[in-house]
Structure formats: C-alpha cells, structure tokens
C-alpha cells in the first residue's frame with residue numbers, strides 16, 4: 089500500500105521559550121506557584137509563537153460513528169445509542185451540550201459514519217464515510233479509501249473552524265463499541281498486552297471485559313494470518329484500516345490538521361487519546377499542539393497517558409467521552425492565558441521580588 093503523505097507539521101518554534109518563561113516568572117507570584125497553569129501558558133505561547141497567546145475563540149467538534157464490532161456484544165449498550173446520542177447532542181440535552189452552553193462554546197457534531205440516515209438533521213455536518221465500519225474480528229474495519237475519507241473529514245472540519253477564526257479546538261467522539269477500538273489500537277500500536285488496554289467502557293462487567301479481550305485477540309489472529317507478520321510490525325495506516333473507527337480516524341485527521349495550522353487542541357478521554365496515538369504514529373509533532381484535558385476513569389488511560397508523558401489537567405473519575413472532559417478543562421486552559429496576559433509584573437505593580 090502506498091504511504092500516506094500527510095502535509096508536514098512543524099515542531100513548535102522554541103525561539104520564544106526564554107521570553108515566555110521570563111514573562112511568567114515576572115508575574116506577581118512566587119516562582120512556579122501557578123503550577124500547571126504556567127506549563128499551559130508556556131505551551132500555548134510556543135504553539136501560537138506569541139508572548140501573548142489567546143484561546144478566547146473555542147469550538148467543540150464531536151465526531152460520531154458506528155463500529156461493526158458492536159455486533160460482538162462488546163458494549164453494554166445497543167448500537168442505536170450512537171444515533172440517539174447524536175440527536176441528544178443536537179437537542180442540547182447531553183453532557184457535552186450543557187457544558188458547551190455553560191461556557192458559550194459552539195458545538196459541531198460531525199456524522200462520519202452513524203449507522204442511520206441522519207442527512208436531513210439540521211446542525212449536523214455530514215461527512216459520512218459509510219454506515220459504520222465492519223466488524224474487525226472478521227474483516228478489516230475499513231478500506232484504504234474509507235480511511236483517507238475519514239482523515240479528510242477531520243481535516244475539513246478543522247479548516248472550517250480555522251476560517252471562522254477559532255483559536256482552540258476541542259475534540260470529542262461518540263461511538264458505541266469504541267473503547268474496544270481504542271484498546272485494540274493501543275495494544276497494536278504500543279505493543280502492549282490486550283488485557284492491559286481494555287476496560288469497562290460504558291459499563292461492561294468483568295465478563296464483558298473478557299469478551300472484549302477475546303474479540304480483539306481473534307482480530308489479531310486474523311490479521312497476523314493475513315499479513316504473515318506480528319500485528320505490531322504493521323504500519324499505522326494498515327493497523328488503523330484493520331481496527332479503527334471512522335470517528336477515531338476523523339479525530340486523528342483533525343488533530344493533524346490542527347497541528348499543521350498551529351492551532352492548539354484539547355484531548356478528551358481514552359478514545360480521543362487513542363486517536364492521538366494513531367495521529368502521532370503518522371506524524372509525531374502532532375503531540376506538541378495537544379493539551380491533555382483529563383485522566384479518564386477508563387482503566388487503560390493511565391498507561392496511554394504515560395506513553396505521552398502527559399500530565400492531564402483534571403482527574404475527576406469521568407469516563408463519558410463525547411468531549412465532556414475537554415469542555416470541563418477549557419476554563420482552566422483559558423485561565424493560563426488570562427494570567428499570562430493580564431497579571432501585573434513585579435515591576436509594574438511595585439511589588440518587591442523574593443530571593
């Protein structure tokens with residue numbers, strides 16, 4: 089298969105690093121006392137290559153898709169919940185909807201592959217790649233063409249947000265069965281045992297988790313027999329086509345485009361971080377532009393975050409997905425730029441500096 093040539097992402101420019109650190113350190117506070125807010129201020133300054141970064145124009149993009157593997161009973165919820173939740177997002181009744189309303193953040197729901205005809209639903213962007221992926225335990229989840237279309241859907245949504253002048257993007261997803269996908273991707277891309285990558289998802293029991301492990305291992309056996317190689321030796325493009333979901337690939341595309349445009353983006357929970365893992369295997373610089381919102385209660389998220397050496401902002405035992413952790417973290421991210429831009433310095437306020 090031909091390599092996927094995604095446009096180049098530049099590592100963040102570090103020329104302003106010392107100026108930013110000096111600005112942070114000269115604020116009227118003991119050195120380092122704003123903790124992770126200071127780390128965020130530095131990261132945002134580097135991403136925007138500005139001593140005064142702003143993140144006052146956010147947009148939430150929630151990518152929704154169905155996953156064929158749901159027929160294996162890997163989720164406690166039926167597949168039609170994906171479609172029902174999309175309607176709930178749009179009606180304003182979901183967690184992500186009410187938190188976006190709370191913070192006055194526009195919410196765009198993107199249908200990349202919900203297994204229902206939603207074309208006429210107002211407010212929904214339609215980038216449908218298909219009516220959901222195939223069951224990866226018996227066949228590849230998607231074709232190469234579908235993989236590229238799903239990446240492109242994420243790219244298009246970010247281009248639109250960029251044209252609207254947005255300066256921070258929040259990503260979320262909805263897809264029954266997609267914690268199994270996140271687990272499979274994590275195991276294949278990081279060469280970790282499947283059992284370390286699965287968790288309860290939307291509420292699977294111990295037996296349900298065992299089922300998830302068995303379904304992923306069946307898929308790996310199928311894939312390794314087909315390619316005559318260990319799954320961990322396959323390219324990230326092939327691994328994604330074999331195992332991913334349209335919503336996960338679209339999020340990876342959105343992250344890659346966001347990074348390419350120099351726009352900071354907020355990473356939600358386990359599935360969103362699995363999408364980042366895929367994106368990072370396509371271009372490792374994508375990670376520099378991402379802000380880790382929270383540590384999900386999904387068991388494997390901790391190890392996935394550790395892979396990125398990430399220190400997420402929040403740890404609230406949330407395990408909902410749909411961008412809920414990203415939107416809850418947004419005011420804190422905004423506070424990082426507010427202190428950097430508005431706080432007095434020792435000099436301007438006439439406050440004596442410490443030793």
Ligand SMILES: O=C(O)c1ccc[n+]([C@@H]2O[C@H](COP(=O)([O-])O)[C@@H](O)[C@H]2O)c1
Pocket residue numbers: 162163164165261262263264265266267268288289290291292356357358359360384385386389406407408409410
């Ligand atoms: O992202 C997370 O941390 C997360 C953890 C557990 C569940 N979810 C959400 O729950 C759905 C997937 O759960 P499941 O059990 O159907 O695989 C999907 O719609 C996700 O948004 C999300």
Ligand SMILES: Cc1cc2nc[nH]c2cc1C
Pocket residue numbers: 165169173261262263290408409410
């Ligand atoms: C009800 C419900 C809401 C969700 N939001 C994101 N994933 C979800 C999964 C379920 C099952």
